[in-house]
Amino acid sequence: MDYYDEHFVLNNTSEESGDSDFEMDGFMSPCVRELSNDLHRIFIPIVYGIIFFLGVVGNGLVVLVMGYQKKIKTMTDKYRLHLSVADLLLVLTLPFWAVDAASTWYFGKFLCVSVHVIYTLNVYSSVLILAFISLDRYLAVVRATNSQAMRKLLADKVIYVGVWLPALLLTVPDLVFAQVRESVDSGMRFNNGADPREAMDSRLICERIYPQGSGIIWMAVFRFQHILVGFVLPGLVIFTCYCIIIMKLSQGSKGQVLKRKALKTTVILILCFFCCWLPYCLGIFVDTLIQLEVLSSGCTLDHWVQNWMSITEALAYFHCCLNPILYAFLGVKFKKSAKNALKNGSKSSQKNLMTKKRGPISSVSESESSSVLSS
Numbered sequence: 001m002d003y004y005d006e007h008f009v010l011n012n013t014s015e016e017s018g019d020s021d022f023e024m025d026g027f028m029s030p031c032v033r034e035l036s037n038d039l040h041r042i043f044i045p046i047v048y049g050i051i052f053f054l055g056v057v058g059n060g061l062v063v064l065v066m067g068y069q070k071k072i073k074t075m076t077d078k079y080r081l082h083l084s085v086a087d088l089l090l091v092l093t094l095p096f097w098a099v100d101a102a103s104t105w106y107f108g109k110f111l112c113v114s115v116h117v118i119y120t121l122n123v124y125s126s127v128l129i130l131a132f133i134s135l136d137r138y139l140a141v142v143r144a145t146n147s148q149a150m151r152k153l154l155a156d157k158v159i160y161v162g163v164w165l166p167a168l169l170l171t172v173p174d175l176v177f178a179q180v181r182e183s184v185d186s187g188m189r190f191n192n193g194a195d196p197r198e199a200m201d202s203r204l205i206c207e208r209i210y211p212q213g214s215g216i217i218w219m220a221v222f223r224f225q226h227i228l229v230g231f232v233l234p235g236l237v238i239f240t241c242y243c244i245i246i247m248k249l250s251q252g253s254k255g256q257v258l259k260r261k262a263l264k265t266t267v268i269l270i271l272c273f274f275c276c277w278l279p280y281c282l283g284i285f286v287d288t289l290i291q292l293e294v295l296s297s298g299c300t301l302d303h304w305v306q307n308w309m310s311i312t313e314a315l316a317y318f319h320c321c322l323n324p325i326l327y328a329f330l331g332v333k334f335k336k337s338a339k340n341a342l343k344n345g346s347k348s349s350q351k352n353l354m355t356k357k358r359g360p361i362s363s364v365s366e367s368e369s370s371s372v373l374s375s
Contacts, residue, residue: 039310040101047314048098051321055091058324059084065334068341075140075155079133080323082159083126087320090122094317104203109180112206116174124167124230126319130273131234132159134241141245170229173222177208216291223288231281238270269326276319279312 062084066077073081093115096107105112136154139147154162183205210218287305289295 039307044101044310044314045098048094048101048317051314051317052091052094052098054321055087055094058321059088059091061338062324062334063088065338065341069337075136075151076133078155079129079136079159082163083129083133084323086122086125086129087323089118090126090317091320093118100206105180105206106204107206112180113175113178115206116178116208117171120171120174121167123226124170125163127230127234127273127277128163128167129159130270131237132163134238134270138241138245142248166229170225173208177210177218178206179209180204180206181209220288220292223284227281227285231277235274242267242270269323272322272326273319276322277316280309280316283309283312 063081066073066081066084069077096111096115099106107115132154136151139151139154143150181204182202208222283305286295287309290297290302290305295301
Protein backbone atom coordinates (compact mmCIF):
# COMPACT_ATOMS: atom_id res chain seq x y z
CA MET A 1 0.00 0.00 0.00
CA ASP A 2 1.36 3.36 -0.99
CA TYR A 3 0.55 5.57 1.94
CA TYR A 4 -0.32 8.67 -0.03
CA ASP A 5 -2.25 6.63 -2.55
CA GLU A 6 -4.46 5.54 0.33
CA HIS A 7 -4.10 8.62 2.49
CA PHE A 8 -5.21 11.10 -0.15
CA VAL A 9 -7.79 8.99 -1.92
CA LEU A 10 -10.43 10.82 -3.91
CA ASN A 11 -14.07 10.13 -3.13
CA ASN A 12 -15.18 10.20 -6.74
CA THR A 13 -17.87 7.55 -6.38
CA SER A 14 -20.39 6.53 -3.80
CA GLU A 15 -21.06 3.05 -2.50
CA GLU A 16 -24.24 2.95 -4.59
CA SER A 17 -22.45 3.69 -7.88
CA GLY A 18 -23.88 1.98 -10.91
CA ASP A 19 -22.29 0.50 -14.03
CA SER A 20 -21.38 3.90 -15.47
CA ASP A 21 -19.44 4.78 -12.31
CA PHE A 22 -17.72 1.41 -12.36
CA GLU A 23 -15.59 2.44 -15.31
CA MET A 24 -14.31 5.48 -13.37
CA ASP A 25 -13.58 3.75 -10.04
CA GLY A 26 -10.04 2.51 -10.53
CA PHE A 27 -10.55 0.55 -13.78
CA MET A 28 -9.83 3.31 -16.25
CA SER A 29 -6.25 2.05 -16.67
CA PRO A 30 -5.82 -1.40 -15.00
CA CYS A 31 -2.25 -1.69 -16.31
CA VAL A 32 -1.22 0.96 -13.77
CA ARG A 33 -1.73 -1.41 -10.83
CA GLU A 34 -0.93 -4.80 -12.33
CA LEU A 35 2.70 -4.97 -11.26
CA SER A 36 2.47 -2.79 -8.18
CA ASN A 37 -0.10 -5.13 -6.62
CA ASP A 38 2.57 -7.74 -5.82
CA LEU A 39 4.90 -4.94 -4.75
CA HIS A 40 2.34 -3.76 -2.21
CA ARG A 41 1.40 -7.16 -0.84
CA ILE A 42 4.92 -8.58 -0.56
CA PHE A 43 7.48 -5.77 -0.56
CA ILE A 44 5.77 -3.35 1.84
CA PRO A 45 4.93 -5.82 4.67
CA ILE A 46 8.48 -7.23 4.68
CA VAL A 47 10.21 -3.85 4.60
CA TYR A 48 7.82 -2.33 7.15
CA GLY A 49 8.46 -5.27 9.47
CA ILE A 50 12.22 -4.73 9.25
CA ILE A 51 11.89 -0.97 9.83
CA PHE A 52 9.55 -1.60 12.76
CA PHE A 53 12.01 -3.94 14.47
CA LEU A 54 15.08 -1.75 13.90
CA GLY A 55 13.19 1.43 14.79
CA VAL A 56 11.76 0.13 18.06
CA VAL A 57 15.07 -1.37 19.20
CA GLY A 58 17.21 1.58 18.14
CA ASN A 59 15.01 4.48 19.20
CA GLY A 60 13.97 2.63 22.33
CA LEU A 61 17.65 2.33 23.24
CA VAL A 62 18.18 6.07 22.70
CA VAL A 63 15.24 6.94 24.96
CA LEU A 64 16.37 4.42 27.59
CA VAL A 65 19.99 5.61 27.62
CA MET A 66 19.03 9.26 27.90
CA GLY A 67 16.64 8.40 30.68
CA TYR A 68 19.53 6.86 32.63
CA GLN A 69 21.71 9.95 32.25
CA LYS A 70 21.95 11.73 35.60
CA LYS A 71 23.88 14.74 34.34
CA ILE A 72 22.18 17.63 32.59
CA LYS A 73 21.76 16.80 28.91
CA THR A 74 23.19 19.06 26.22
CA MET A 75 20.82 21.06 24.06
CA THR A 76 21.45 18.73 21.10
CA ASP A 77 20.71 15.68 23.26
CA LYS A 78 17.37 17.19 24.22
CA TYR A 79 16.45 17.70 20.57
CA ARG A 80 17.56 14.20 19.66
CA LEU A 81 15.45 12.78 22.46
CA HIS A 82 12.43 14.56 20.99
CA LEU A 83 13.37 13.21 17.57
CA SER A 84 13.71 9.64 18.84
CA VAL A 85 10.29 9.84 20.50
CA ALA A 86 8.75 11.08 17.25
CA ASP A 87 10.42 8.30 15.24
CA LEU A 88 9.33 5.71 17.78
CA LEU A 89 5.74 6.88 17.39
CA LEU A 90 5.93 6.43 13.64
CA VAL A 91 7.40 2.92 13.62
CA LEU A 92 4.65 1.80 16.00
CA THR A 93 2.14 2.49 13.21
CA LEU A 94 3.97 0.43 10.57
CA PRO A 95 2.59 -3.01 11.58
CA PHE A 96 -0.92 -1.66 10.95
CA TRP A 97 0.03 -0.47 7.45
CA ALA A 98 1.84 -3.75 6.76
CA VAL A 99 -1.27 -5.80 7.56
CA ASP A 100 -3.40 -3.37 5.56
CA ALA A 101 -1.10 -3.72 2.53
CA ALA A 102 -0.98 -7.51 2.73
CA SER A 103 -4.68 -8.09 3.35
CA THR A 104 -7.23 -5.57 4.62
CA TRP A 105 -7.87 -3.12 7.47
CA TYR A 106 -8.94 -5.19 10.49
CA PHE A 107 -8.59 -2.57 13.20
CA GLY A 108 -11.69 -0.39 13.05
CA LYS A 109 -12.24 3.36 12.77
CA PHE A 110 -10.64 4.40 16.08
CA LEU A 111 -7.26 2.91 15.21
CA CYS A 112 -7.61 4.16 11.64
CA VAL A 113 -7.85 7.74 12.89
CA SER A 114 -5.18 7.18 15.54
CA VAL A 115 -2.66 5.75 13.07
CA HIS A 116 -3.20 8.66 10.68
CA VAL A 117 -2.80 11.18 13.51
CA ILE A 118 0.43 9.59 14.78
CA TYR A 119 1.85 9.47 11.27
CA THR A 120 1.12 13.14 10.57
CA LEU A 121 2.40 14.19 13.99
CA ASN A 122 5.71 12.42 13.37
CA VAL A 123 6.24 13.69 9.82
CA TYR A 124 5.95 17.33 10.79
CA SER A 125 7.60 17.13 14.20
CA SER A 126 10.65 15.28 12.83
CA VAL A 127 11.58 17.86 10.22
CA LEU A 128 10.78 20.77 12.55
CA ILE A 129 13.04 19.27 15.23
CA LEU A 130 15.81 19.00 12.65
CA ALA A 131 15.32 22.68 11.87
CA PHE A 132 15.61 23.45 15.60
CA ILE A 133 18.82 21.37 15.78
CA SER A 134 20.28 23.41 12.93
CA LEU A 135 19.30 26.66 14.64
CA ASP A 136 20.84 25.43 17.89
CA ARG A 137 24.09 24.56 16.08
CA TYR A 138 24.08 28.01 14.47
CA LEU A 139 23.77 29.68 17.87
CA ALA A 140 26.45 27.43 19.40
CA VAL A 141 28.99 28.07 16.65
CA VAL A 142 28.28 31.56 15.32
CA ARG A 143 26.87 33.17 18.49
CA ALA A 144 28.82 31.14 21.02
CA THR A 145 29.56 33.95 23.49
CA ASN A 146 26.03 35.09 24.27
CA SER A 147 23.66 32.38 23.06
CA GLN A 148 23.39 30.03 26.05
CA ALA A 149 20.23 31.59 27.44
CA MET A 150 18.55 31.61 24.03
CA ARG A 151 19.55 27.99 23.34
CA LYS A 152 18.18 26.89 26.69
CA LEU A 153 14.91 28.72 26.04
CA LEU A 154 14.54 27.09 22.63
CA ALA A 155 15.33 23.59 23.89
CA ASP A 156 13.22 23.74 27.06
CA LYS A 157 10.13 25.72 26.04
CA VAL A 158 9.98 27.03 22.49
CA ILE A 159 10.26 23.54 21.01
CA TYR A 160 6.81 22.66 22.35
CA VAL A 161 5.27 25.76 20.78
CA GLY A 162 7.33 25.65 17.59
CA VAL A 163 7.28 21.89 16.95
CA TRP A 164 4.72 19.81 18.80
CA LEU A 165 1.85 22.32 18.80
CA PRO A 166 1.96 23.01 15.03
CA ALA A 167 2.39 19.29 14.32
CA LEU A 168 -0.59 18.54 16.54
CA LEU A 169 -2.74 21.17 14.80
CA LEU A 170 -1.84 19.70 11.42
CA THR A 171 -3.42 16.39 12.47
CA VAL A 172 -6.90 17.97 12.47
CA PRO A 173 -7.61 16.85 8.86
CA ASP A 174 -6.98 13.26 9.97
CA LEU A 175 -9.55 13.63 12.74
CA VAL A 176 -12.05 15.00 10.23
CA PHE A 177 -11.48 12.93 7.10
CA ALA A 178 -9.87 9.60 8.11
CA GLN A 179 -12.42 6.77 7.75
CA VAL A 180 -12.71 3.06 7.06
CA ARG A 181 -14.67 2.07 3.98
CA GLU A 182 -15.12 -0.91 1.71
CA SER A 183 -13.47 -0.76 -1.68
CA VAL A 184 -12.63 -3.03 -4.57
CA ASP A 185 -9.01 -3.97 -5.17
CA SER A 186 -8.17 -2.30 -8.46
CA GLY A 187 -4.88 -4.18 -8.64
CA MET A 188 -6.43 -7.49 -9.71
CA ARG A 189 -5.26 -9.03 -12.96
CA PHE A 190 -7.92 -9.72 -15.54
CA ASN A 191 -6.87 -12.74 -17.59
CA ASN A 192 -8.58 -14.82 -20.30
CA GLY A 193 -11.12 -12.10 -20.98
CA ALA A 194 -12.71 -12.39 -17.55
CA ASP A 195 -15.25 -9.79 -16.55
CA PRO A 196 -13.63 -7.31 -14.13
CA ARG A 197 -16.80 -7.26 -12.02
CA GLU A 198 -16.40 -11.00 -11.35
CA ALA A 199 -12.65 -10.81 -10.65
CA MET A 200 -12.50 -7.87 -8.26
CA ASP A 201 -11.73 -8.29 -4.54
CA SER A 202 -13.54 -6.39 -1.82
CA ARG A 203 -11.49 -5.11 1.11
CA LEU A 204 -11.62 -2.57 3.90
CA ILE A 205 -9.25 0.37 3.58
CA CYS A 206 -8.30 3.15 6.00
CA GLU A 207 -7.99 6.48 4.20
CA ARG A 208 -8.94 10.12 4.08
CA ILE A 209 -12.29 10.56 2.36
CA TYR A 210 -12.89 14.10 1.12
CA PRO A 211 -16.22 15.73 0.15
CA GLN A 212 -17.48 14.45 -3.16
CA GLY A 213 -16.94 16.81 -6.05
CA SER A 214 -14.01 18.66 -4.47
CA GLY A 215 -11.80 15.71 -3.56
CA ILE A 216 -9.09 16.64 -6.06
CA ILE A 217 -8.80 20.12 -4.51
CA TRP A 218 -8.57 18.80 -0.95
CA MET A 219 -5.98 16.26 -2.03
CA ALA A 220 -3.82 18.87 -3.75
CA VAL A 221 -4.06 21.33 -0.85
CA PHE A 222 -2.93 18.82 1.77
CA ARG A 223 -0.17 17.41 -0.42
CA PHE A 224 1.26 20.85 -1.11
CA GLN A 225 0.88 21.68 2.58
CA HIS A 226 2.97 18.63 3.43
CA ILE A 227 5.67 19.56 0.92
CA LEU A 228 5.75 23.21 1.98
CA VAL A 229 5.41 23.00 5.78
CA GLY A 230 7.01 19.60 6.25
CA PHE A 231 9.91 19.96 3.83
CA VAL A 232 10.56 23.25 2.00
CA LEU A 233 10.30 25.82 4.82
CA PRO A 234 12.28 23.82 7.42
CA GLY A 235 14.72 22.93 4.65
CA LEU A 236 15.38 26.61 4.04
CA VAL A 237 16.13 27.10 7.74
CA ILE A 238 18.46 24.11 7.74
CA PHE A 239 20.22 25.18 4.54
CA THR A 240 20.68 28.78 5.70
CA CYS A 241 21.98 27.86 9.15
CA TYR A 242 24.51 25.38 7.82
CA CYS A 243 25.74 27.69 5.07
CA ILE A 244 26.50 30.33 7.73
CA ILE A 245 28.15 27.71 9.94
CA ILE A 246 30.34 26.51 7.06
CA MET A 247 31.41 30.09 6.38
CA LYS A 248 32.27 30.52 10.05
CA LEU A 249 34.27 27.31 10.22
CA SER A 250 36.13 28.10 7.03
CA GLN A 251 37.77 31.08 8.73
CA GLY A 252 40.05 28.62 10.52
CA SER A 253 40.16 30.40 13.86
CA LYS A 254 41.36 28.65 17.01
CA GLY A 255 39.19 25.84 18.33
CA GLN A 256 37.24 25.29 15.11
CA VAL A 257 38.47 21.68 14.76
CA LEU A 258 36.57 20.72 17.90
CA LYS A 259 33.47 22.46 16.60
CA ARG A 260 33.73 20.53 13.33
CA LYS A 261 33.77 17.27 15.25
CA ALA A 262 30.78 18.37 17.31
CA LEU A 263 28.85 19.14 14.12
CA LYS A 264 29.69 15.91 12.33
CA THR A 265 26.90 13.78 13.73
CA THR A 266 24.28 16.51 13.33
CA VAL A 267 25.23 17.29 9.73
CA ILE A 268 25.06 13.62 8.74
CA LEU A 269 21.71 13.36 10.54
CA ILE A 270 20.32 16.23 8.47
CA LEU A 271 21.70 14.84 5.20
CA CYS A 272 20.28 11.40 5.88
CA PHE A 273 16.85 12.88 6.53
CA PHE A 274 16.79 14.74 3.22
CA CYS A 275 18.21 11.79 1.28
CA CYS A 276 15.39 9.66 2.68
CA TRP A 277 12.49 12.10 2.29
CA LEU A 278 13.37 14.12 -0.83
CA PRO A 279 12.70 11.28 -3.35
CA TYR A 280 9.29 10.63 -1.79
CA CYS A 281 8.36 14.32 -1.78
CA LEU A 282 9.30 14.53 -5.45
CA GLY A 283 7.12 11.51 -6.11
CA ILE A 284 4.00 12.92 -4.45
CA PHE A 285 4.65 16.29 -6.15
CA VAL A 286 4.73 14.71 -9.61
CA ASP A 287 1.71 12.53 -8.81
CA THR A 288 -0.23 15.60 -7.65
CA LEU A 289 0.54 17.38 -10.91
CA ILE A 290 -0.76 14.33 -12.76
CA GLN A 291 -3.95 14.32 -10.66
CA LEU A 292 -4.43 18.02 -11.42
CA GLU A 293 -3.83 17.25 -15.12
CA VAL A 294 -0.93 19.68 -15.22
CA LEU A 295 1.18 16.81 -16.53
CA SER A 296 -0.25 14.54 -19.19
CA SER A 297 -0.84 11.10 -17.76
CA GLY A 298 -0.37 7.78 -19.45
CA CYS A 299 -0.08 4.15 -18.45
CA THR A 300 3.72 4.19 -18.46
CA LEU A 301 4.09 7.40 -16.45
CA ASP A 302 1.41 6.48 -13.92
CA HIS A 303 2.92 3.03 -13.45
CA TRP A 304 6.40 4.49 -12.93
CA VAL A 305 5.19 7.12 -10.44
CA GLN A 306 3.16 4.63 -8.40
CA ASN A 307 6.08 2.24 -8.06
CA TRP A 308 8.47 5.11 -7.35
CA MET A 309 6.22 6.29 -4.52
CA SER A 310 5.94 2.78 -3.06
CA ILE A 311 9.70 2.27 -2.97
CA THR A 312 10.67 5.77 -1.82
CA GLU A 313 7.97 5.65 0.85
CA ALA A 314 9.79 2.74 2.47
CA LEU A 315 13.05 4.68 2.12
CA ALA A 316 11.42 7.67 3.84
CA TYR A 317 10.28 5.55 6.77
CA PHE A 318 13.77 4.09 7.07
CA HIS A 319 15.02 7.42 8.43
CA CYS A 320 13.40 6.39 11.72
CA CYS A 321 16.15 3.77 12.07
CA LEU A 322 19.05 6.08 11.23
CA ASN A 323 19.21 8.16 14.41
CA PRO A 324 20.31 5.34 16.75
CA ILE A 325 22.68 4.01 14.08
CA LEU A 326 24.33 7.42 13.82
CA TYR A 327 24.57 7.61 17.59
CA ALA A 328 26.20 4.17 17.80
CA PHE A 329 28.86 4.83 15.15
CA LEU A 330 29.47 8.57 15.49
CA GLY A 331 28.34 9.66 18.94
CA VAL A 332 31.21 9.07 21.38
CA LYS A 333 29.29 10.55 24.31
CA PHE A 334 26.26 8.45 23.51
CA LYS A 335 28.32 5.24 23.46
CA LYS A 336 29.75 6.13 26.86
CA SER A 337 26.27 6.88 28.19
CA ALA A 338 25.00 3.57 26.80
CA LYS A 339 27.76 1.67 28.57
CA ASN A 340 27.01 3.51 31.82
CA ALA A 341 23.31 2.78 31.46
CA LEU A 342 23.99 -0.93 30.94
CA LYS A 343 26.32 -0.97 33.94
CA ASN A 344 23.79 0.85 36.13
CA GLY A 345 21.03 -1.51 35.01
CA SER A 346 23.22 -4.51 35.75
CA LYS A 347 24.15 -3.15 39.17
CA SER A 348 20.52 -2.41 40.03
CA SER A 349 19.39 -5.90 39.05
CA GLN A 350 22.21 -7.50 41.05
CA LYS A 351 21.41 -5.37 44.07
CA ASN A 352 17.72 -6.24 43.93
CA LEU A 353 18.55 -9.94 43.58
CA MET A 354 20.88 -9.85 46.59
CA THR A 355 18.28 -8.02 48.68
CA LYS A 356 15.63 -10.60 47.87
CA LYS A 357 17.93 -13.49 48.78
CA ARG A 358 19.23 -12.01 52.04
CA GLY A 359 16.08 -10.32 53.23
CA PRO A 360 16.33 -7.24 55.50
CA ILE A 361 19.94 -6.21 56.11
CA SER A 362 21.58 -3.63 58.27
CA SER A 363 22.68 -0.29 56.94
CA VAL A 364 26.36 -1.29 57.45
CA SER A 365 26.14 -4.47 55.36
CA GLU A 366 24.07 -2.64 52.71
CA SER A 367 26.77 -0.02 52.46
CA GLU A 368 29.43 -2.69 52.06
CA SER A 369 27.41 -4.38 49.33
CA SER A 370 27.09 -1.09 47.48
CA SER A 371 30.82 -0.57 47.73
CA VAL A 372 31.50 -4.00 46.28
CA LEU A 373 29.08 -3.47 43.42
CA SER A 374 30.54 -0.08 42.57
CA SER A 375 34.15 -1.26 42.59
